[in-house]
Every structure is written in structure tokens, then in C-alpha cells.
Amino acid sequence: xxxxxxxxTNKTLTNISKIEAAEEVIKHSPLLPLWEKQFKEDAIIxxxxxxxxxxxxxxxxxxxxxxxEGREVIGRPxxxxxxxxxxxxxEFIDDEAKRKIDKITELLIKKIxxxxxxKIIIGEGTGEYRNKQVIxxxxxxxxxxxxxxxxxxxxxxxxxxxxxxxRDDRDILHPVLKAGxxxxxxxxxxxxxxxxxxxxxxxxxxxxxxxxxxIRRFFSLEEYYDKDAVTYYKNLQKASAGDLTSWLEYFTxxxxxxxxxxxxxxxxxxxxxxxxxxxxxxxIYLTEREMKLIEYIQEVGYIQNQxxxxxxxxxxxxxxxxxxxxxxxxxxxxxxxxxKAARYVxx
Numbered sequence: 001x002x003x004x005x006x007x008x009t010n011k012t013l014t015n016i017s018k019i020e021a022a023e024e025v026i027k028h029s030p031l032l033p034l035w036e037k038q039f040k041e042d043a044i045i046x047x048x049x050x051x052x053x054x055x056x057x058x059x060x061x062x063x064x065x066x067x068x069e070g071r072e073v074i075g076r077p078x079x080x081x082x083x084x085x086x087x088x089x090x091e092f093i094d095d096e097a098k099r100k101i102d103k104i105t106e107l108l109i110k111k112i113x114x115x116x117x118x119k120i121i122i123g124e125g126t127g128e129y130r131n132k133q134v135i136x137x138x139x140x141x142x143x144x145x146x147x148x149x150x151x152x153x154x155x156x157x158x159x160x161x162x163x164x165x166x167r168d169d170r171d172i173l174h175p176v177l178k179a180g181x182x183x184x185x186x187x188x189x190x191x192x193x194x195x196x197x198x199x200x201x202x203x204x205x206x207x208x209x210x211x212x213x214x215i216r217r218f219f220s221l222e223e224y225y226d227k228d229a230v231t232y233y234k235n236l237q238k239a240s241a242g243d244l245t246s247w248l249e250y251f252t253x254x255x256x257x258x259x260x261x262x263x264x265x266x267x268x269x270x271x272x273x274x275x276x277x278x279x280x281x282x283x284i285y286l287t288e289r290e291m292k293l294i295e296y297i298q299e300v301g302y303i304q305n306q307x308x309x310x311x312x313x314x315x316x317x318x319x320x321x322x323x324x325x326x327x328x329x330x331x332x333x334x335x336x337x338x339x340k341a342a343r344y345v346x347x
Contacts, residue, residue: 002160004181006244015252016176019213022259026215029266038291039218039262044068047205048086050226055197057082081119089115089202094217097209103166104206106158109186112202117195129154130193145237148190157189165207175211179204180251184239201225208255218262224254268298286330289315289323294346297333302343 049057049064057079059067066073067083092115096108114127129151136146149157165182173181183204190196201222209217225232231250239247286294289312296311297303308320324344327333336343 002157002164002185004164004185004244005242006177006181006248008177009245009249011249012177012245012252015249015256016174018256019176019252019259022256022263023213023215025263026218026259026266039266041068043218043220044087044090046220046223047090048083050220051086051198051201051222052079052082054222054226054229054232059083078120085116085118085120086198088118089198090205090217093202093206093209096206097214101210104162104203106162109158109162109191109199109203112206113192113195113199116198116202117192121194125193129158129191132193134190134193136190145233146240148188154189154191158191161185161189175208175213176252176255177248178211179207179255180248181244182207183251184236184244184247187236188240204251215259215262219255219258221254221258224257286327287323289320290327293320293323293327294332297344297346302336302345304343305340
């Protein structure tokens with residue numbers, strides 16, 4: 001019976017506290033709805049790029065963005081397909097989370113794998129457990145770093161794992177810890193010929209979404225792992241000995257870094273305290289152009305008429321000035337000076 005071994009250390013508790021604190025700020029920030037579309041699209045691009053780059057995809061981040069926005073990109077067909085598949089699997093788990101499914105099943109995990117490997121694995125390997133032994137090697141040295149269980153054990157190990165995920169006392173374990181354990185266990189079992197790392201990261205994300213840590217799907221765990229892939233794989237390998245303590249410290253720290261990053265970005269955009277005081281916690285709805293103006297002023301400190309063309313090369317100055325006046329009416333910005341050299345700054 002699958003029964004993970006770990007200690008909840010002070011490091012892990014600190015990381016979870018940071019995650020929860022960041023989530024509260026993100027959830028209650030009054031400007032958040034303005035940026036929902038942009039934040040979500042950015043998270044999908046980061047997840048798709050970093051989630052495939054860590055496993056050898058050669059495309060650049062801008063290429064991933066172009067692919068996801070429907071533009072043509074020159075690259076290896078497999079790399080392009082991996083990006084497309086990653087977006088599709090993120091959309092799939094979003095839908096599953098919105099439906100508030102109460103169980104994670106073998107069929108669900110196989111469906112995740114099928115989407116991830118669509119048009120990449122040909123034949124019966126997609127969405128089906130492996131029927132041969134595989135080994136994991138260090139690409140630089142050729143050394144065998146991990147030998148997953150033999151294929152005959154995979155169905156039994158997966159059933160035990162699924163039972164653990166859905167057991168009656170499952171709510172006792174914090175969702176972030178549950179996501180981290182599930183991530184590691186799926187990699188350890190290595191149930192598929194290819195795509196196990198991607199499936200594990202997607203499953204961990206789904207568990208966070210179902211556990212209430214969705215923050216509107218603005219986060220990307222994949223970016224943290226990809227930025228130091230050596231450490232990521234070392235931590236996974238270290239935990240394969242049986243004790244998940246250090247892996248959970250690493251996993252929760254990565255999630256806290258991502259949640260904190262989103263929190264800081266949102267605070268910068270929302271001027272949280274001032275806006276809450278001014279609007280009594282009410283959300284403020286702006287147009288896309290008004291959002292860009294706010295972001296520009298936040299980054300530069302001010303904006304002048306001659307700068308409009310830098311942000312909106314295809315929009316007339318009069319149109320932008322109307323947006324400026326609307327922001328002034330909403331008491332978000334103010335005009336300093338009265339000539340053409342006048343500046344608009346945050347209130």
C-alpha cells in the first residue's frame with residue numbers, strides 16, 4: 001500500500017504560509033479582474049514553454065507565444081506539437097477543476113497523458129501504461145540515475161497511488177503537500193514510455209486547483225523547475241530513496257516563489273491599499289488600453305502626450321486622451337502641469 005514517508009519541517013511550513021498569504025492578497029486585490037485575461041494567457045505561455053523546455057524542447061519563449069496565438073513558427077514539428085498539446089492539457093484540467101470533480105482516476109491520468117503526447121507518440125503508447133523497462137540516464141555522463149519499477153508492477157502501483165489520492169481522509173493532508181507527493185510518485189512509477197514529467201507537473205497543478213489554490217490559474221510551477229533543471233531532477237532523484245521531506249521543502253518553496261511573484265506584480269498594478277480605501281474594496285473595470293496606460297505609469301512613473309505613440313502606435317492622440325480623462329475621473333491618475341509638457345501620474 002502506498003504510504004509516503006515525510007516530515008513537515010519548519011521550511012515547509014514557512015513556504016506554505018507564504019503561499020497562503022500570497023493567495024489571500026491575490027484573491028482580494030481590487031484590480032485583479034482587469035488583468036485576468038492577460039495573467040492567465042501569460043501563465044499558459046510560461047507553463048507551455050517551460051514545461052516542455054525542461055525536457056529538451058528547442059523553441060524559444062517567443063516562439064511558444066506565437067504558436068499559442070496562432071502565428072506560424074519554423075521549428076521541429078515535435079517541438080511545435082508539444083507546445084500545442086500543453087495548452088490543450090491546461091485547458092482540460094481547467095475544465096475538470098471547474099466541474100469540481102471529486103476523484104482523480106486512472107482514466108483521467110491516462111487522458112492527461114493522451115493529450116500531452118497527441119501526435120508525438122505514435123500507436124498504443126499514448127495514454128497507455130508502458131510494457132517495457134526504461135532507465136533514466138544523465139544526458140551528460142550517460143550514468144543511470146534512476147531505474148523505474150518494472151512494467152509488470154505499474155498497474156498495481158498506479159491503483160495504490162490512485163487509492164491514496166482519493167482515500168476518505170484525503171482532506172487531512174494540505175493540498176500543496178498532496179500535489180508535491182503526487183508529482184513525485186507519478187515520476188517515480190514512470191507509468192508511461194514518454195511524457196511522465198509533463199503528466200506529473202500537470203497532475204500536481206490539477207490537485208492545487210481542486211484544493212482551492214487556483215488563484216484564477218495565474219501560476220506556472222514549470223518556470224521555477226526549468227530555471228534550474230539540475231536541482232529539480234536532483235531533488236526528485238533524492239526522494240526516490242523513500243523519504244520525501246527534502247522534496248516537499250523544494251516543491252513548496254517553488255510554489256511559494258511563483259505565488260509571491262504573482263502577488264508582487266498584482267500589488268504593483270493594483271495599488272491595493274489605496275484603491276481599497278478609495279473604492280471600499282470594489283473592483284474597478286477598465287478597458288484594455290486603460291490597463292496598459294496604468295501599467296506604463298506604474299513602470300515609468302508618469303506619462304506625457306508624446307509618449308502615447310510608444311504604447312499605441314495605431315491609436316490617435318485624441319482617443320488616448322479620452323482614456324486618460326476616464327482614468328482621471330476614476331481618481332486613478334492625476335494631471336501635473338497644464339501645458340503640452342504636462343505629466344499624468346498615479347494618484
